[in-house]
Amino acid sequence: MSETAYDRLAALGIVLDPVKVTGAAFEMAARTGNTVFVSGHIARKDGGAWVGKLGKDVGTEEGQAAARAAALDLVATLHAFLGDLGRVTRIVKVMSLVNSTEDFTEQHIVTNGASALLLDVFGERGRHARSAFGVAQLPMGACVEIEMVVEVADA
Amino acid sequence: MSETAYDRLAALGIVLDPVKVTGAAFEMAARTGNTVFVSGHIARKDGGAWVGKLGKDVGTEEGQAAARAAALDLVATLHAFLGDLGRVTRIVKVMSLVNSTEDFTEQHIVTNGASALLLDVFGERGRHARSAFGVAQLPMGACVEIEMVVEVADA
Amino acid sequence: MSETAYDRLAALGIVLDPVKVTGAAFEMAARTGNTVFVSGHIARKDGGAWVGKLGKDVGTEEGQAAARAAALDLVATLHAFLGDLGRVTRIVKVMSLVNSTEDFTEQHIVTNGASALLLDVFGERGRHARSAFGVAQLPMGACVEIEMVVEVADA
Numbered sequence: 339m340s341e342t343a344y345d346r347l348a349a350l351g352i353v354l355d356p357v358k359v360t361g362a363a364f365e366m367a368a369r370t371g372n373t374v375f376v377s378g379h380i381a382r383k384d385g386g387a388w389v390g391k392l393g394k395d396v397g398t399e400e401g402q403a404a405a406r407a408a409a410l411d412l413v414a415t416l417h418a419f420l421g422d423l424g425r426v427t428r429i430v431k432v433m434s435l436v437n438s439t440e441d442f443t444e445q446h447i448v449t450n451g452a453s454a455l456l457l458d459v460f461g462e463r464g465r466h467a468r469s470a471f472g473v474a475q476l477p478m479g480a481c482v483e484i485e486m487v488v489e490v491a492d493a
Numbered sequence: 494m495s496e497t498a499y500d501r502l503a504a505l506g507i508v509l510d511p512v513k514v515t516g517a518a519f520e521m522a523a524r525t526g527n528t529v530f531v532s533g534h535i536a537r538k539d540g541g542a543w544v545g546k547l548g549k550d551v552g553t554e555e556g557q558a559a560a561r562a563a564a565l566d567l568v569a570t571l572h573a574f575l576g577d578l579g580r581v582t583r584i585v586k587v588m589s590l591v592n593s594t595e596d597f598t599e600q601h602i603v604t605n606g607a608s609a610l611l612l613d614v615f616g617e618r619g620r621h622a623r624s625a626f627g628v629a630q631l632p633m634g635a636c637v638e639i640e641m642v643v644e645v646a647d648a
Numbered sequence: 649m650s651e652t653a654y655d656r657l658a659a660l661g662i663v664l665d666p667v668k669v670t671g672a673a674f675e676m677a678a679r680t681g682n683t684v685f686v687s688g689h690i691a692r693k694d695g696g697a698w699v700g701k702l703g704k705d706v707g708t709e710e711g712q713a714a715a716r717a718a719a720l721d722l723v724a725t726l727h728a729f730l731g732d733l734g735r736v737t738r739i740v741k742v743m744s745l746v747n748s749t750e751d752f753t754e755q756h757i758v759t760n761g762a763s764a765l766l767l768d769v770f771g772e773r774g775r776h777a778r779s780a781f782g783v784a785q786l787p788m789g790a791c792v793e794i795e796m797v798v799e800v801a802d803a
């Protein structure tokens with residue numbers, strides 16, 4: 339399996355969006371040792387937040403698409419942060435926050451949209467531990483927010 | 494204190510359940526360096542999710558029992574992942590998600606059911622940092638989901 | 649920038665509260681290698697929980713003040729745990745839980761109260777990755793709970 343993450347992205351027809359640099363009070367990623375903590379990324383659509391709540395105005399299938407979109411933005415952030423996705427040795431942990439009514443119970447299925455994308459892009463190195471759960475609301479009303487912990491090789 | 498985690502489990506009369514291997518899009522645990530991230534485990538009962546919401550159909554005491562059950566499954570996963578619980582040098586961090594009505598405020602008391610179990614099984618090495626909070630819903634309607642970060646010795 | 653965290657705290661007119669030692673089932677912080685996981689701290693006010701829900705009885709501005717208060721308590725815990733804040737080499741990751749109605753969508757703005765405080769106290773070393781989201785409830789009804797991951801130098 340000598341394919342790179344970039345080969346896989348190309349084969350999937352994916353072009354990573356440029357990462358917006360904001361004047362925010364926090365960083366999109368921070369590294370300690372060989373571990374990179376990537377900030378929670380809300381799902382985006384048409385340039386804004388992918389708004390909605392699962393169990394009310396967003397279905398499970400649309401939620402999966404939103405989770406996949408958030409995961410792609412996480413990959414774009416990693417690319418910008420590391421300079422080279424080839425330095426990723428392991429996606430270690432994913433935390434997925436699903437904007438849920440108090441009755442919606444398919445957070446794990448929604449989150450599979452993100453997990454599958456990470457496997458598609460990183461292959462075996464994309465296999466990760468995970469937590470997924472339903473939150474009361476998310477910044478800007480987004481339907482999904484995802485963060486991850488990544489193991490990287492030295493530059 | 495030369496007792497092993499297995500001695501303590503036996504003294505507590507606990508038999509760890511076998512870990513179900515699923516075809517899931519994610520792993521039950523992932524390691525980076527000497528750190529293992531264990532995926533969020535929902536509480537189970539009678540072979541299925543331990544369903545319910547604190548503040549409505551599950552009381553604090555039952556919630557503690559569910560948290561303890563989830564912690565036991567986390568220990569079973571660690572045993573399967575490491576091969577030997579003797580390699581655990583420290584339970585570092587626990588995150589506990591309690592399926593809560595918007596009025597239930599005893600997430601910390603519920604979570605004590607998990608923390609106490611970890612101390613019982615691992616002794617001093619079970620002392621951990623922790624966050625506990627109330628979520629809108631959980632996968633399959635479970636009342637509690639818990640993940641943890643564990644420090645391990647080399648194999 | 650040879651100012652220490654203590655110089656900055658003094659310049660900000662901040663006196664850290666003494667950390668309460670409790671008989672709790674968990675620790676306020678735990679270390680593995682050069683990483684310290686600090687437990688979730690709820691915002692406090694007048695010696696008790698800073699109670700309320702964003703979107704109902706707590707406004708965004710008050711939420712920011714609560715997030716700042718929680719961050720200060722995290723710093724106080726770090727000081728007690730490390731003995732010397734000069735050992736902090738990086739605030740790596742912040743997770744901010746905002747007690748939210750199902751309509752409140754400014755968790756990121758609330759959390760800026762904590763992020764700004766960390767930058768004020770630690771300067772460049774305070775720059776962190778972050779996730780912020782809305783939870784259904786928090787222990788003791790607090791409006792905000794915050795945890796963090798910190799990189800430290802050897803003692």
